[in-house]
Structure formats: C-alpha cells, structure tokens
Amino acid sequence: MSVALAADAGLALLILGLAVWTSIARTAGGAVIGFMAYGLLVALVWVRLAAVDVALTEAALGSGLTGFVLLGAAARLPRDAPAARPGWGLRLAAGVVSAAVAAGLAAVVLLLPVSAPTLAPAATANLPALGLGNPVTGVLIAYRAIDTLLESVVLVLALIGLWSLARDGDWGGRPGALRSADPSPALVLLAQVLPPLGILVGIYLFWTGAIAPGGAFQGGTVLAAMWVLTLVTGLTRPPRVGGRGVRLLLVAGPALFLAIGVAGFWLGGAFLAYPAGYAKPLILAIEAALTLSIAVALGLLLAGPPLAQSGPRA
Amino acid sequence: MSSVTLFGLCGAALVGLGLFGLIVQPGVLRKILAFNLLGSGVLLLFGVIARRGGGVVAGNGSDPVAQALIITALVVAFAATVLAVALLRRLVQETGRDSLDSDG
Structure with a gap:
C-alpha cells in the first residue's frame, strides 16, 4: 500500500x-x-x-x-425533548434497505467497465474558439449554458420561496434573521478588516475562472460571505425586500444571460450560441453579471424572510 | 484497489448512511442533514465514475462535464436546503415543534 x-x-x-x-x-x-x-x-x-x-x-x-x-x-430549535424515535421494526427495515442500497452502489463502483466513456477530449479541444483555458468554465458557460442559466434562475426561485414564508404583516420589511443583538468586538473588528480582502478574493476567483479553477459561483459565494459578515455585525443593513435596486441586482445576471442567449438566434444561429470572435467578451460580461447576482441572491437567502420593523414607528 | 475506487466505496456508504438517517431521524433538521449527506454521497459517486474517463484522457484534470454538473448540483442543493430550513423555522413558529408527527 x-x-x-x-x-x-x-x-x-x-x-x-x-x-x-x-x-x-x-x-x-x-x-x-x-x-x-x-x-x-x-x-x-x-x-x-x-x-x-x-x-x-x-x-x-x-x-x-x-x-x-x-x-x-x-x-x-425548541429545547424540549425531541419526538420519539421510530420503533425497532422500522429502524431494522430502514437499516436493511439502506445497507442494500449502499452495497448495490459499492458493487457498481467495483464492477465498472475498464474503458470509461467521456466527453473530456471534445470539451478541451473546442476551448480555444471560446478564448477560455478552464474546460469547466467552458462547459458551464458555453456547452451546457442552458443548465447554468436555469441554475441561476433556481436561486431567484428559492429566494421567492423564502420570501413567501413571511407573515403578511412582515411583508415589505427588511430580512431579519442575521442581525445579532450584541456582536462581540472581535467579530466587529473582523467584519471591518476582512471584507476588502474577501471582495478582492471573490473578484479574483471570478476573473481567474476563465483560465484556472474558479468562476462565477465560487466568486459570488465569497462576495456573499463578506456581505453576510457585515450584516451579522450590524455594520450594514439588509435592503427592504420591496426595493427596486435589490431586485434589479438579483435578476441582472440571469436577464443578461437570457438576453445574450436569445440574441444568439440571430448572431450565432442558435439559442445561447455566441457569435464567432465575440465569445470571450460576451462570456466575461455574463460571468460578471452572474457573479453579482449570485452574491446578492446568496446573501439574501442567508438573511431569511422579511420581518416587520421593530422599534418605534413613525 | 486505487484511491478513486476507495472514494467510490466511501460515496456508496454515505448514500446508505444518509438514506438511513432520512428515514429514522425524527427531527426535521436531522432529516435535512441526512439528506445533505445522501446528496453529497451521490455527487461523490458521480465524480468518481467520471474521474476514470476524464483523468485518463484529459491529462491531469477530472472530466470537466461532470465537474460542471456537480457544481450546478451543489448550488441547487444549497438553495433547496435554505428553503427547507426556512420551512422548518416557520413550522417551529406555528406549532412550537420540530418534527413532522401529526399526533405527537
């Protein structure tokens, strides 16, 4: 060994x-x-x-x-005792089923054929036409662009689902799940010192995604984490869910992606096709808008459903 | 046995563990955790199966098509988890309980 x-x-x-x-x-x-x-x-x-x-x-x-x-x-979660676990019969049956599934999958892993089918050579061979060096980004943004488009829409849908869980009276307020009443001074200092570096790392991850591991999702996640850090410590306030600006940022990425995709009907001959020679700048524009929209969507997903304003009202 | 096969077996065990937890655990948060284990095991299996072809052909890297699909799956899994947690918090708000038993 x-x-x-x-x-x-x-x-x-x-x-x-x-x-x-x-x-x-x-x-x-x-x-x-x-x-x-x-x-x-x-x-x-x-x-x-x-x-x-x-x-x-x-x-x-x-x-x-x-x-x-x-x-x-x-x-x-409530502190009281959790609900009773199911009886021995059900647990035994579940154990047998789970073990059978795991054993079946293990057998599949052990019995795989020697020569594996793969699209890796095709994905790598066509990268120069896109001006990209990272085949994963090529798949995400060009070959399987429809997946990525739908995925960026899924984030918006998840946010709509989350906001739908607000009580009627809370609608139109600011998301309230993150604000801690009394953040520790060390955390506040971290939230003041770390975001400039974190934003740099996030933008770098997006930019380098064209030629090396990285991309819109990784970069957007880091940007969202920095935003959430400032939200938790109360250095910034989450936007009102009804605000136009935040909604515009949320849909900017998917909308630009969709617009360029539809324009592909005339310019590239198919939906989501890039015109020859313009692939790289278009991909960069889409990735930049996606990074921003993903960061906003992830941050708002973490911030939870809106809550009515607490404290005195005008 | 190669490392890739080893991680494949690990993924298979994770799927079994997650499935068991999903059925047996009474608390909703524990069910969500188990579901994430199950999903992570599935993705690991997928990555292992794709690694055999992509690694051999495309030099050092794993199969880029599978990688892109796994990244998509991770983002969707996160969105689903957030939605599930939000439903759980609303359930606790409304009923004060964190399990799905109708009679408990």
Whole structure:
C-alpha cells in the first residue's frame, strides 16, 4: 500500500466517521458542526480527484454557507425533548434497505467497465474558439449554458420561496434573521478588516475562472460571505425586500444571460450560441453579471424572510 | 484497489448512511442533514465514475462535464436546503415543534 493510498484511506475513514457523528450527535448544533467539518474534508477528496473547481464550491457553499444556515436553525430549535424515535421494526427495515442500497452502489463502483466513456477530449479541444483555458468554465458557460442559466434562475426561485414564508404583516420589511443583538468586538473588528480582502478574493476567483479553477459561483459565494459578515455585525443593513435596486441586482445576471442567449438566434444561429470572435467578451460580461447576482441572491437567502420593523414607528 | 475506487466505496456508504438517517431521524433538521449527506454521497459517486474517463484522457484534470454538473448540483442543493430550513423555522413558529408527527 503506497503512502498516498494510505492517506486517502485515512481521509475516507475520517469522512465516514464524521458522517456517523452527524447522524448520532446528541445535540443538533453538534451535528451541524460535524457536518461542516465533513464538508471541508469532502472538499479535500475533490482535490484528490483532481476536481479543484468542485472543491472550491464544496468548501464555500456545501460546507460554509450551508453550515451557516443550519447552525442558525439549530440555535432556534425548541429545547424540549425531541419526538420519539421510530420503533425497532422500522429502524431494522430502514437499516436493511439502506445497507442494500449502499452495497448495490459499492458493487457498481467495483464492477465498472475498464474503458470509461467521456466527453473530456471534445470539451478541451473546442476551448480555444471560446478564448477560455478552464474546460469547466467552458462547459458551464458555453456547452451546457442552458443548465447554468436555469441554475441561476433556481436561486431567484428559492429566494421567492423564502420570501413567501413571511407573515403578511412582515411583508415589505427588511430580512431579519442575521442581525445579532450584541456582536462581540472581535467579530466587529473582523467584519471591518476582512471584507476588502474577501471582495478582492471573490473578484479574483471570478476573473481567474476563465483560465484556472474558479468562476462565477465560487466568486459570488465569497462576495456573499463578506456581505453576510457585515450584516451579522450590524455594520450594514439588509435592503427592504420591496426595493427596486435589490431586485434589479438579483435578476441582472440571469436577464443578461437570457438576453445574450436569445440574441444568439440571430448572431450565432442558435439559442445561447455566441457569435464567432465575440465569445470571450460576451462570456466575461455574463460571468460578471452572474457573479453579482449570485452574491446578492446568496446573501439574501442567508438573511431569511422579511420581518416587520421593530422599534418605534413613525 | 486505487484511491478513486476507495472514494467510490466511501460515496456508496454515505448514500446508505444518509438514506438511513432520512428515514429514522425524527427531527426535521436531522432529516435535512441526512439528506445533505445522501446528496453529497451521490455527487461523490458521480465524480468518481467520471474521474476514470476524464483523468485518463484529459491529462491531469477530472472530466470537466461532470465537474460542471456537480457544481450546478451543489448550488441547487444549497438553495433547496435554505428553503427547507426556512420551512422548518416557520413550522417551529406555528406549532412550537420540530418534527413532522401529526399526533405527537
């Protein structure tokens, strides 16, 4: 057994251990913290699988922002005893079914055919025509652009769903889930010092996505995290959900993407086709608008549904 | 056994663990966590299966098509998780309980 394989085996065991901890931890908060550590280790696995773009997304979104949302929810759960666990019969049946599914999938992994079908050569070969160096960005923004367009719309839909959960009286207020009553001075200092650097990192991730791992989603996530940091400490206030400016920012990315896609009917011969020679600038414009819209959408998703103004009213 | 196969088996075990938690856990937050484990195991399996082809052909990298789909899936999973958590918080607001039992 080589050193690398031994290290990978250790990594896999740690991941499984954290997954078990997430399932059996006594408190919800403990389970969520286990899940966040689990997400960071899974990001390491993605690096080991040479999928650095995925690793960045997993660390920022799958572990970081998801953990943030779940921690916030765990802190607000009722303290009384949780509902009774299902009986032994159901647990046994569920265990048998789950073990059978896992064993079946493991068998599939072990019995895979030797030669794997892949589109990687085609994806790499056509990159120069797009002016890109990162094949993942090429797939996201050109070959499978329809997926990315729908995905950016899904974020807006999720936000609409979230806002729909507000009570009638709260509609039109500012999202109120993040503001902590008394942030610690250390956190306030961090929120003052970190965002300039974080914004730089976010913009860099978006820019470098054309030639190296990175892109609109990773960059937008970092920008959203910086915004959320200032929201938590009260340095900035979340915008009113009815405001025109924030809604414009939210749809700017998907709208520009859709507009350029429709223009492709005339200029490129198909929906979402880029005219020859103009692919790179168009892709950069779409990615820039998407980064901004994704950052705003993620930040508002974390900020929760609107709440009516507290305190004295005019 | 190669590292890639090892991570594939790890993904299979995660799917089983997540499925078990999704069925057995009584609390909604625990169900959401289990569902995220299940989804992460599925994505890991997908990445492992794609890695075999892409890694061999395209030099060092993994299959870019699969990577792009996994990134899309991670973003959608995050959006779904946020929505599920918001529903849970509204459930707690309305009923004061965090489980789905109708009689409990």
